Amino acid sequence: MIIEGETIYGVWRESLKHVIENGIDFRDENSRICREVFNLNQVINKPWEDTTKCISILSRFKEWKFPPAEEIAAIMISKKLAPEYSYSYGPRLFNFQGRINQIDNFIVPLLKKNPNSRRATVVLWDHFEDVNPAKRDIPSLIMIDFKIRENRINTSAVIRSNDLFFGWSANVYQLFVLSEYVRKEIGCDRGLINTISISAHLFEDQFEFIRKILKEK
């Protein structure tokens, strides 16, 4: 299934509706009822428009406290792992296993040298850390790819498990932040963002809030 739209907000709404209507329920390992569709492909053509609108909407509810956009962005670009996080994206991108800066030392020079490269791919999955059945928290965002075509940077990501309500819009904002970082280093125009969620899901306890959002125009 492909859901394509101009803005993050538009694609988010369509995706929420799609999973609510077409998802299949199951009970996850924490006994929460989960509604899921497989391999949902979401394409945002203009991610720079209304970039943080979904985050603002999620911040309105009093039943939870959503992290500010600044914090969500910082996690993608901060090279240091705060001791309280079991992992975070920034260190995996900029300091993988404490050894490899995948962005500054690979993606940027590669695309500067050969803008048409098909190799500009980074992974966030760390076999040494994550291949452990006892480990509770492992990254959901597994791979990010950058393609420059017609001088526009297009960013694609594979998300193995995607909470469409709380997580996806934040993930797309993080991808936008990262693509902006790369774009500024390379000097090209903004492009689309494409996510492939292997398990795109919602939790039953989120349904009432999702319905409220879908009712809004």
Add this chain to the structure above:
Amino acid sequence: MNKKELSILSLFQKSPERELPTSEIVKLVEPDYSKVENTLTSPIKNTELIKQAKQLNAKLHRKILYYLNKLSNEGILEISREGAKGEKYFVLAVNPEEISFASQVQKSSIYVPSKSLSVSLEGYEKQGIIFRLDENKWIERINSILLDASYFKKDLNKLRRFVDMCLPFVNDVISISKCEEFLEQADQVFLMLSKMHGKCSDHDKRLSFCVDISKINNEKALLELISESHKNNWENFTMVLEVNAKDIQEHSVLFERILEMYSNNNKIIYFKNNALTDVPYLVGKSGVYTFQEHEWKDVSDDLGNDLYGLACSQSTVMIDLERFFEKMGESEEVFIEFLQKIASSLLEVNSIQRRKSEELFTNLIKLDKEKIKHFFSLSKNYIRFWNYGWKKIDFNQDYLTELIRESKRQVDKFCIFEETIYKSCGMPTRFRIAFSSAFHNYIKDKFTAPTYIRVSVGGLNDLFSEKMKQIIYIKESLFRIFDGGDVMSFHCKGETKPAELLREVSFILNSCRINLFRLKFIGRKERNLNLQSYIK
């Protein structure tokens, strides 16, 4: 990003929709511009001064234009048009929320909000409804740490160094589990413990020792340690004896002697029922702390003795329920909303602790950099209740129990949402809130006077009374809700013989589902008319 750029961006952050001309930006961000303005608008016209002012004005314009162009090149600002005399007008090219991000990309720093934490709680604090544990340092310090004696492989010097290093980061208690392992080195233990206790007292912190009686192989050393602690009046030292009914039978002589010592010295003795729980209990100034059974098991299985310790609690808010109901009424809705505000504030504190942990807990991280992420893997926050009425006359106990149970459900739901949000945003972190009760000594100057009913019991027979059964039943149900751990206090009075006390302890261990209880011998001699105990 330098200060000048940040000043410029703050203008646009305040009014994101505005278009600002260069001259206005100069006026608003350059303090030296006032000199220009003063000279040019002065009624006294001095040609030389006017010339200098115009030169300064041009210089300031050039300076600001440099930064404006830089921000435009970075895509943060945009030139919207050129006005009269070619003056450039600027607008924001990014969303206002992205301004902080943009500045971060330049700095690669971690975002920390400046908003005051206590904003939503201040009103309640002023009314004496709530009290934050160590309110001035409640971000910089965590409440309680458990150190695992087996990690130190009987190296008491190393243990002492760790305690010393942990002390500045803790505001309530450092507890050491499996202390029976140290008792083999009796002489050294007294010396080290004395030093550790001295340091803890200097910092006004508690030191708590957990001793598993079934694993002890130097009873004499244990007795000497208790004797030393009493003789030297170690006010900040607590020993938790981890036992089950079988241990009591097998070590009856030892226990009679221990009970006699505590009784003679008017001290408080703590028993943890090992048959009910494997989890250690930490006794702090403000109350007890513990871990969740299943989580504790997972971490113990996974890490074994490889981890020096665990943070047990990060931040605590205490609530005087009597005052809350008096000032806010008894509406369930209002109460739950109030707890949600507290949960929200705790989340904010945790969030800041997370982001600033490298600077806040530098020495803790240094202790074992590799394992530091496990250090916080079981940590949580506490909401402690005071005067929650369970022994008040004519109080609807069922209503209160149900109210606390329902509010716990709501707080747990909030925590689950938060953990889901943070996890799904790629920053998996732990956020839990446990309920527990507050110790009287800690809040006596802040909260309402205790409204307990003194339940008089005389020896073992009184433990069988209907009234006592009811009280124990209520306390057992509260134990199930107070997932942060709780303690039941038996205040012993009169000259009860150690053998009789031991039978009482055996009865409680065998018959009550109470994980932690204490016998208080304080004030026993003053009220020696009956052999009675009261339950606090």
